Amino acid sequence: MGETKTVHSPIVTYTSIVSLLTLAPPFVILLWYTMVHADGSVLQTFEYFRKHGLQGLKNIWPAPSLIAWKIIACFGAFEAILQLALPGKRVEGPISPNGNIPVYKENGLLAYAVTLVTYLGLWWFGIFNPAVVYDHLGEIYSALIVGSLVFCILLYLKGHLAPSSSDSGSLGNFIIDFYWGMELYPRIGKNFDIKVFTNCRFGMMSWAVLAVTYCIKQWFVQFSFDSQIIFYLQYEMNGGVSDSMLVNTVLMLVYITKFFWWEAGYWSTMDIAHDRAGFYICWGCLVWVPSIYTSPGMYLVNHPVHLGTQLAVLILISGLLCIYVNYDCDRQRQVFRRTNGKCLIWGKAPSKIVASYKTEQGETKTSLLLISGWWGVSRHFHYVPEILAAFFWSVPALFNHASFLPYFYVIFLIILLLDRAKRDDDRCSSKYGKYWKMYCDKHIGDASSDPEHLDYCSYEAPWIILGASDRLIELDFTVYLFTSNSSLLEVSLVDMSLKLCLLNSLL
Numbered sequence: 001m002g003e004t005k006t007v008h009s010p011i012v013t014y015t016s017i018v019s020l021l022t023l024a025p026p027f028v029i030l031l032w033y034t035m036v037h038a039d040g041s042v043l044q045t046f047e048y049f050r051k052h053g054l055q056g057l058k059n060i061w062p063a064p065s066l067i068a069w070k071i072i073a074c075f076g077a078f079e080a081i082l083q084l085a086l087p088g089k090r091v092e093g094p095i096s097p098n099g100n101i102p103v104y105k106e107n108g109l110l111a112y113a114v115t116l117v118t119y120l121g122l123w124w125f126g127i128f129n130p131a132v133v134y135d136h137l138g139e140i141y142s143a144l145i146v147g148s149l150v151f152c153i154l155l156y157l158k159g160h161l162a163p164s165s166s167d168s169g170s171l172g173n174f175i176i177d178f179y180w181g182m183e184l185y186p187r188i189g190k191n192f193d194i195k196v197f198t199n200c201r202f203g204m205m206s207w208a209v210l211a212v213t214y215c216i217k218q219w220f221v222q223f224s225f226d227s228q229i230i231f232y233l234q235y236e237m238n239g240g241v242s243d244s245m246l247v248n249t250v251l252m253l254v255y256i257t258k259f260f261w262w263e264a265g266y267w268s269t270m271d272i273a274h275d276r277a278g279f280y281i282c283w284g285c286l287v288w289v290p291s292i293y294t295s296p297g298m299y300l301v302n303h304p305v306h307l308g309t310q311l312a313v314l315i316l317i318s319g320l321l322c323i324y325v326n327y328d329c330d331r332q333r334q335v336f337r338r339t340n341g342k343c344l345i346w347g348k349a350p351s352k353i354v355a356s357y358k359t360e361q362g363e364t365k366t367s368l369l370l371i372s373g374w375w376g377v378s379r380h381f382h383y384v385p386e387i388l389a390a391f392f393w394s395v396p397a398l399f400n401h402a403s404f405l406p407y408f409y410v411i412f413l414i415i416l417l418l419d420r421a422k423r424d425d426d427r428c429s430s431k432y433g434k435y436w437k438m439y440c441d442k443h444i445g446d447a448s449s450d451p452e453h454l455d456y457c458s459y460e461a462p463w464i465i466l467g468a469s470d471r472l473i474e475l476d477f478t479v480y481l482f483t484s485n486s487s488l489l490e491v492s493l494v495d496m497s498l499k500l501c502l503l504n505s506l507l
């Protein structure tokens, strides 16, 4: 059953849940309003609310219009059909806590290509103008907010009445069940995986479609702004789209292409393998991703910046590098797990910890923890290039308009990933126990800040005299000795009997 325990204290947990449930929807509307109608200026929006109070929120909140529902329904139905109909390799997800192995069809990249080609084709042949999406963005968000809330209620009911697998259950509390979800792998029928739909085929796909939309919209905006000579010249130089918008769009599209290229890998990450389908994940992917994740591009539509070739290329290359490093981190873990550690990481056989854990049924299983490559640099190192990449597709907005809004996504991402790292550490710590502690201590950065670690170093010499170790780490009352051939020996210090027992061969 996914994550069942809360990491923070109950008061923090409930406060953050209730705040997110109540504040996230108006925030989506406020961000859109400020970006599109208040010149991206938080001060202007603030001034508006000072004058109009809460009634002001009611005034700016667009009603979900028919065209908005139609756009969402067409997009959602198209993606659902692609998910079901396109061919793809059969892929098994990681074994769930209840011992189930979910099976997927790997057709995300194909669905992504079909979606973009269809969208651009509709535009090219004059069947549908993507600028319409931008013009009805507020109504679309408004409809998504309501529609996704209903969707999450249905998910909650499904979890109670007709769960798809034994990886489901209640925490005994309506708020937490609704927020975190009931099921880990909810499905419609045998094949339609709901989380793949919400997270990948709707959420991530809408991000790509909106990135293209903003670019196309800016292309059109030039005609309405052509009296403003500076904008006009800038658009002229870039063939209708500013270089800042181009850099932003290219980086976001490369990131999303990477996502779909690696989609099967995503199915073994926390979102899919650990987080259950509830408001947090599903509402987040259905509403928060298309609104907040796309916001740097949304801002640029009306606030084009001329970067110049040098700066544009510098930002582009830096962003591409970060996306590559983020991909490579995920790839290393995926290849390492898939080959059972029998692979090369940075040209060498990887160091690893064989960590055993107990399933909810009490069965003992083992997982491999990688301590080489990026995963040997620090825990959650992959979050660093993830944040930097987001910074690089936001920074084309520069700081010209004295607004931090184009950087809101980066700020949000830092908070999200810090919380996620904490949740993941907590989960892994309770799953793997001493093996996780051993993994954490293996990172010099973490361990060296621990004064006790310095004491352990003083034990190192005798072992080196024994000729058996190249590294010594103590955990509680246990010393772990990494021998030169990477076998792991355990030495109990409690009785000082120096009982050496071979735990696992790490090769």
Ligand code: NDP
Pocket: 094, 268, 269, 270, 271, 326, 327, 330, 333, 367, 368, 369, 370, 371, 375, 382, 383, 386, 413, 416, 420, 424, 428, 431
């Ligand atoms: P991971 O894919 O890193 O998954 C964490 C899991 O990996 C852990 O729960 C554990 O699971 C396993 N694990 C941890 N350490 C090791 C290790 N040393 N060796 C092998 N396996 C290990 O986390 P995320 O799902 O957070 O990230 C996946 C990708 O998605 C990243 O690129 C991240 O940047 C990106 N991301 C983007 C977000 C966004 O909003 N833009 C949000 C979140 C993530 P197990 O139980 O299997 O051992």
